[in-house]
Amino acid sequence: MTLDLSLISIIDVLSVSTALMLGFLFFTVKSDNKRANLFLGLFLWSLTIEILDTVLQGFSEELNMGMSTVLFTIPLLLLYVNQTVKNELVKWYVLLFIPGILINALDYLEIDMEIFLFFDYVFNISILLHILKILNQHKGNVSNFYSDLEHKTLSWIKTIAYIYLGFHILWIIEDIVSFQNEDIIEYFANLSSILTFFMVYWIGYNGFSQSEIFKIKLFVAIEKGGISIEEENVAYEERRREFIRLKERIETEKLYTNRELNLRNLSEALQIRERELSKLINEYSKTNFYQFINGFRISEFKKLLNSPRAKQLSILGLSEEAGFSSKSTFYAAFKTLEGITPKQYELSLKMSDCK
Numbered sequence: 001m002t003l004d005l006s007l008i009s010i011i012d013v014l015s016v017s018t019a020l021m022l023g024f025l026f027f028t029v030k031s032d033n034k035r036a037n038l039f040l041g042l043f044l045w046s047l048t049i050e051i052l053d054t055v056l057q058g059f060s061e062e063l064n065m066g067m068s069t070v071l072f073t074i075p076l077l078l079l080y081v082n083q084t085v086k087n088e089l090v091k092w093y094v095l096l097f098i099p100g101i102l103i104n105a106l107d108y109l110e111i112d113m114e115i116f117l118f119f120d121y122v123f124n125i126s127i128l129l130h131i132l133k134i135l136n137q138h139k140g141n142v143s144n145f146y147s148d149l150e151h152k153t154l155s156w157i158k159t160i161a162y163i164y165l166g167f168h169i170l171w172i173i174e175d176i177v178s179f180q181n182e183d184i185i186e187y188f189a190n191l192s193s194i195l196t197f198f199m200v201y202w203i204g205y206n207g208f209s210q211s212e213i214f215k216i217k218l219f220v221a222i223e224k225g226g227i228s229i230e231e232e233n234v235a236y237e238e239r240r241r242e243f244i245r246l247k248e249r250i251e252t253e254k255l256y257t258n259r260e261l262n263l264r265n266l267s268e269a270l271q272i273r274e275r276e277l278s279k280l281i282n283e284y285s286k287t288n289f290y291q292f293i294n295g296f297r298i299s300e301f302k303k304l305l306n307s308p309r310a311k312q313l314s315i316l317g318l319s320e321e322a323g324f325s326s327k328s329t330f331y332a333a334f335k336t337l338e339g340i341t342p343k344q345y346e347l348s349l350k351m352s353d354c355k
Contacts, residue, residue: 008189012054012193012197014197015051015200019045019051022044023042025041027041033084036080044200050070053068068107070124071097073124074128075100077164078093078131084154124168128164145263146262147294147323166195167195174188239280255270256296258323263278266293297323297330301324304322305346305349315342
């Protein structure tokens, strides 16, 4: 057997070694999200077995890992996502591993599995779509809790889900095309290797660069206890006056200038329960917490732009003083609320002054 030193084989070796190492690191890293990291580590090791199996079969069709993890990898990713965004384990998800166990058992018994030819595609695509649904729900929940959505989402996992969806579309096309032209299989295999390499490094980079995100519970919905009957029966007008009072405090004390502001520390500053504050904001501002706080920050930025501070600081510097933590968040929020970019707004002010 000759040693293959092609670029693709090197990429496969790098993918295997990196996924193996990252899996070990996620197992051992200290985090309050330890159970989720366990699932992420298992996902990477399952992916490692998949890649190794493909590499071995590239040398000889008789070589293999002795087991297939094709139907285990995506369910493990689902468990990681679910554990991270909900801090609880959905028990019926365990049933998702039955197909993988069954397929391996049939393969061991050398039973013909042609009836399962496209099952893995349908199975994995269904779970990937469910993962995307969970992540979209997560984004909506986070916007009710954080005033800065950046680094508070699992958007990097969305990329992984989309890459896997791309894989399956690629493999389906490969199966169809290969009936007419077997030579094209090599090109599909090479593309799969490159995408896998990118995905493994994407997981490593984002998994560790965002390691602090989920160390606290994100959603007010998971808190214990309910609202009392008296609280539920508070008159509409009284609640509206309470909202106005809190809004004035936020504005007067400039609480929105805190770049790390979230529902939890704002409720502590205003001495009101998180759940009650969230309900007041949603009911009387007709927006979520994220949009509500960024509204104050946009107003503050516009005031600063008309003040002497505008001569001392750049647009980004002024936005940071207003409470924004990054340029991208600021520009997105400003464009959403004002309909133009901050630079266009600044130019419009200068043109008004010239008239």
